[in-house]
Amino acid sequence: MLAFLTRRVLGMTIVLAVMSFVVFMLIGLMPGDPIDIMIASNPELTPADGERLKRLHGLDLPLWERYRNWLGVALSGDLGFSRTYNRPVLDILLPRLGNTVILLGLSSLAAIAIAIPLGVIAATRPQSPVDGAINLFCFAGISVPPFWLALIFILLFAVTLGWLPAGGMGAPDACLFARLEFLVLPVATLTIASLAGYTRFARSAMIEVLRQDYIRTARAKGLGPARTVFGHGLRNAMLPLTTIIALDFGSLFSGALITETMFGYLGMGKLIYDSILGNDFNLALVGLLLATLVVLIGNFLADIAYAVLDPRISFRALEAA
């Protein structure tokens, strides 16, 4: 168990280190130098001041030395300031992270809650019209551009029918319940985006499991179809599903970026997008690393869930894998 944890934490650290290096280098290649922007927006500053400021902040050094300096300061716990908000980056990121976790959590739960019954229905009736309809729905779900789906939802439910707000968050101090109407369309968009993939995997995992000997045994001993499918089938089919859902966290976050941007939902994805476009490099860098960390932790938790769900898998087996 301890060896497994050590290995995973080490692996996550490596991914984060590589990611921070790559993103730092890429951000060094972005147009618009923060000091140049500062000079352009302040007539009191001369180009000579700019040079001095760049030296002061170490911006005249080669990129890799700047990375080393940044890493040293970051590891001591100082992640720096946001240029546009003029506040420590974590003060801005953490509330946004909370909003994103609400969005991701609700839509993951909804997607799983719909995908599993759909997958079971399709798997127990292969080649039937119902199976065909679910299959068609899945293909539509993986083929629809998520931002366009959001656009259609806004057109339909906000502009035409006027049932729900087209975007925004509601009053900042309102409780979650008061914000619910602002969550419906973003959660629905994100749910549909991941639902189709989950359903396809649920179906194929279930079909695989239903061909196993222990299902035949369960039927032979006179167990009813419901108990066979749910008690013996679904529990085993959940295992591959856990892996798929875990691997999907990264694309789920990408989906959150689109959804948040479309609905003006103040989450991390929108913040990262805005900070990249707004030349707020430090915020973008830390935001991307935080997003990566969240995704990695999601993967990690799914691995643990896998071991807990499957008594055949021990942590020792995970270590060897």
Place this chain on the structure above:
Amino acid sequence: MSSIAPLTGAAQSEPPLFWLRLRRSRAALVSAVILIIITSLALLAPVIEFLLGVDATRVDLFNQYAAPDSTHWLGTDEAGRDVFVRLLYGGRISLLVGLVAALGAAVIGTTIGLFAGYHGGWLDTVLMRTTDGVIALPLLPLLIVLAAIDLSKLGIPEAIANSEMASLYRIVFIIAIVGWTTVARLVRAATLSVRTREFVRAAEAMGTSSAKIMLRHILPNVVSPIIVATTLSIGVVILLESVLSFLGLGIQPPIPSWGNMLTNAQELATRAPALAIWPGTVIFVTVMAFNFLGDGLQDALDPRSVRR
């Protein structure tokens, strides 16, 4: 002669079997027809433009948001340009990006998969751990960073970095360098099983170089998963291109693409909902067709796959 006949017979029976299997999948066939129609319309865009007597680039502020009529089949957009012909020109770009970026990703993925699967050992571990890492990353924010970097700071000549086509080259490149993971995994898995076959062992025993074994003996036997994964990834690439262009980071106007035709659609949603509906529908239909085609190809190419 008689000993050769059954061999050629077997070889000749392969394509018909493949077509037979593909024809069984109605969805794949319908998709293929739809894709052929969309591609030919896009290729014929200048001809259609001429026949309709419209100019897709001409801004006509006296004719904004025109309703569909016999000249402007789908009406005009916020700048008075013909929506239908712009969709066709946008299709050229979106399909081109989809095809080229998917092929680029397939080349990268095949190379990585072949090396990992054939050499095994630490190389396999490093390559596959990297692949897993890339799969787990939140790719869209990373793509946005890649799409936002200043090409001239990379040492690319200003003339190319600031040219109209730069956004096209860039998007093909950045999608290819993040999109290779599926192909790499499939090719590695197929390579692992081909590697142990007798003809590979024989080639190794004859002292054939590993590069030649990978190219001449393994690659031809792992073509099926490559074709399937590439077909499926064309759809994914078109989706990625559309979202990046929509966010203003992909194909840059005045070049039309299905994604950047939607850039203004959100602000115009109340005024002209049709402008939001058409490009999105075309993306949706095209991507779905590529997905159905890929699925059908998978069933047709993989003799072990049973239609379940």
